[in-house]
Amino acid sequence: MSDHNRATIRLVARHAGVSPATVSRVLSGSRQVSAINRDKVLGAVAELGYSPHITAQNLATGQSRIIGVVVPDLSNPHFTTLVKRLIHASAADSYEVLVADSDEVVDTECSLATDLLRRCDGVVMCNPRADDQALLALTEHDKPVLFVNRRFTTSEVSTAITDVGPAMEDITRHVLDLGHRRIAYVGGRVQSYLDTQRWSAIQRAGAGDDVELFRLPIDEHIPSWTSIAKTVLDLECTAVLANNDIGAVSLAATLTRMGVDVPGDISIAGFDDTPLASWFTPALTTARIRTDELGEVAWDAMSQMIVDPSTVIHSMLVATAVFRESTATRSTRPRH
Amino acid sequence: MSDHNRATIRLVARHAGVSPATVSRVLSGSRQVSAINRDKVLGAVAELGYSPHITAQNLATGQSRIIGVVVPDLSNPHFTTLVKRLIHASAADSYEVLVADSDEVVDTECSLATDLLRRCDGVVMCNPRADDQALLALTEHDKPVLFVNRRFTTSEVSTAITDVGPAMEDITRHVLDLGHRRIAYVGGRVQSYLDTQRWSAIQRAGAGDDVELFRLPIDEHIPSWTSIAKTVLDLECTAVLANNDIGAVSLAATLTRMGVDVPGDISIAGFDDTPLASWFTPALTTARIRTDELGEVAWDAMSQMIVDPSTVIHSMLVATAVFRESTATRSTRPRH
DNA sequence: TTGAAAGCGCTAACAA
DNA sequence: TTGTTAGCGCTTTCAA
Numbered sequence A, B: 001m002s003d004h005n006r007a008t009i010r011l012v013a014r015h016a017g018v019s020p021a022t023v024s025r026v027l028s029g030s031r032q033v034s035a036i037n038r039d040k041v042l043g044a045v046a047e048l049g050y051s052p053h054i055t056a057q058n059l060a061t062g063q064s065r066i067i068g069v070v071v072p073d074l075s076n077p078h079f080t081t082l083v084k085r086l087i088h089a090s091a092a093d094s095y096e097v098l099v100a101d102s103d104e105v106v107d108t109e110c111s112l113a114t115d116l117l118r119r120c121d122g123v124v125m126c127n128p129r130a131d132d133q134a135l136l137a138l139t140e141h142d143k144p145v146l147f148v149n150r151r152f153t154t155s156e157v158s159t160a161i162t163d164v165g166p167a168m169e170d171i172t173r174h175v176l177d178l179g180h181r182r183i184a185y186v187g188g189r190v191q192s193y194l195d196t197q198r199w200s201a202i203q204r205a206g207a208g209d210d211v212e213l214f215r216l217p218i219d220e221h222i223p224s225w226t227s228i229a230k231t232v233l234d235l236e237c238t239a240v241l242a243n244n245d246i247g248a249v250s251l252a253a254t255l256t257r258m259g260v261d262v263p264g265d266i267s268i269a270g271f272d273d274t275p276l277a278s279w280f281t282p283a284l285t286t287a288r289i290r291t292d293e294l295g296e297v298a299w300d301a302m303s304q305m306i307v308d309p310s311t312v313i314h315s316m317l318v319a320t321a322v323f324r325e326s327t328a329t330r331s332t333r334p335r336h
Numbered sequence C: 001t002t003g004a005a006a007g008c009g010c011t012a013a014c015a016a
Numbered sequence D: 001t002t003g004t005t006a007g008c009g010c011t012t013t014c015a016a
Helices: A009-016 A020-028 A035-048 A054-061 A077-091 A106-119 A132-141 A165-177 A193-206 A225-234 A245-257 A275-279 A291-307 B009-016 B020-028 B035-048 B054-061 B077-091 B106-119 B132-141 B165-177 B193-206 B225-234 B245-257 B275-279 B291-307
Strands: A066-071 A096-101 A122-126 A145-148 A158-163 A182-186 A212-216 A239-242 A267-269 A286-288 A314-318 A320-322 B066-071 B096-101 B122-126 B145-148 B158-163 B182-186 B212-216 B239-242 B267-269 B286-288 B314-318 B320-322
Touching (some): A066 A106, A077 A291, A106 A132, A122 A132, A165 A182, A165 A193, A165 A320, A193 A212, A275 B245, B009 B020, B066 B077, B066 B106, B077 B096, B077 B291, B106 B122, B106 B132, B122 B291, B158 B291, B165 B193, B165 B267, B182 B193, B225 B245, B245 B267, B291 B314
Parallel strands (some): A066 A122, A182 A239, A239 A267, B122 B145, B158 B314
Antiparallel strands (some): A096 B096, A286 A320, B286 B320
């Protein structure tokens, strides 16, 4: 039963006593076909177990019904959720999803996207960190490209963005209210759009008072939490805002192991509100990003762009702060 | 700049003053071409910014250089890791990965796989739970199908399996050594191959003594950990072995919230050794599955099967127990 | 409503 | 080494 003797539309046509065109019409419903012929065709299709050769369809129609998605790291639950949602949303419209993972290597983002664009009807770029010029060049391929969590100076490209500012401001004000005055923002890559937004929000909320803010970016693939924890202690920070829940949890676990109490000695907040945030002890103060909604919105935009390539869409969701146990009143007792 | 005025191989040929076949040969390296013509072709390619139309290539060659993978739940870090590894391993051979997610719905596994098989050069089915017959039918499509973590009575289909038995036996003996005599196995779907293996291992290790074993499967999508916790308490189990880390952590968190001490009152073990297992407090006793290695092995097998469709491969990895803080000596003090 | 025929853009067998 | 030619399997004008 090799691939060679697959039924073709020609064979079906012969069996049904009609032309290939008629078979095509019946199967695609693109035109009316007489009931008699339709039945003959469907009979032959069933009898031969025929199903159209997708690649041939693609070539003839110029559509692949595949979209591509490029993520920096599929291991990150945030992107996993986004991709999963994208898969299900697009599956409802009979699209399939080709997933590429840049492993946080900025230079590969665009080449992955270019490769995908050659096979797909459109590409979703998640949290890209390449420079504007390189990213905008992707839109020259005449296929829809949607940028998630990235803003451009031009508004001519489609974007779907989570506004993390308000939540980050709320969290910052929250720890200020708890008495903290030396606050570190830990994690994130400097070129990341969302990270820039978070840091700006922290600065906005922390401005004025006798507050000291520290930014501790992470650019290694596997960060050394021990050295970050030491830095935090050296800087005498009593509150740490992390760029995501994984970072918050890792740092909290490291500090705990070093004998530092969380949140007794140091308050810690995460970001993303992954399930982890509520499982962890202490449960994390964090910000909820409706990632699945973002996936939904991304597919809405992409599907419209596929239908009408001139479409430009700008979607915006807003993250909201969630307060739990990992942030507490600043203690005055000395740390060991 | 519409898709219509993309350069074709014909145009390149004309610009270079050669035939399309020569252009094809230069680009694919399938045959020697004179240096002069090669340069002319490469020049024209550069000048026109030509890149081959992949779909047309696919149709002509009968290969897509895409593989498909079907997972029950991409949110599960275990599958995320597997898929990520598969993406990177196959990318090294210029393959791309189409991801489908069955959302734990057994009935959709095979139809997703069938859809993928029509576009892909091969499909990897992860932890499928459909019945043997339905799964084996997938191999009739004359495209390579690799089954991960599933065994069949026939050995004619390719498989890549993690042997979870030894680790589960070790963990069971470990809690027996700690004095536990009423032990529950929580989580997992009854039809899951790995779950069956785990439960058998527990039974093997727990046989003989005055030991009571309970199997508490989970078949809801979002399990009620509270009611599971109650069941565990009602059964007076002092040790709970979970089918994965997420389950262990969820249950542990729930019990803690109910005032039960882990591991003071109840010992808990996970499975998979995800990062979560070491972050969690108490750090989880669990079993390490080298999921990335499994992804690697899966691609090795798949790539060989693509080259030679008659290839049948059976790969086996072995999970190993990891002992941490979440399992402890059975306490004799009464529970509240 | 139907069929014939011309592609879609590429590869590969064959001949030169 | 090169070009000609015939497909790959489908869709879609165009004419009937």
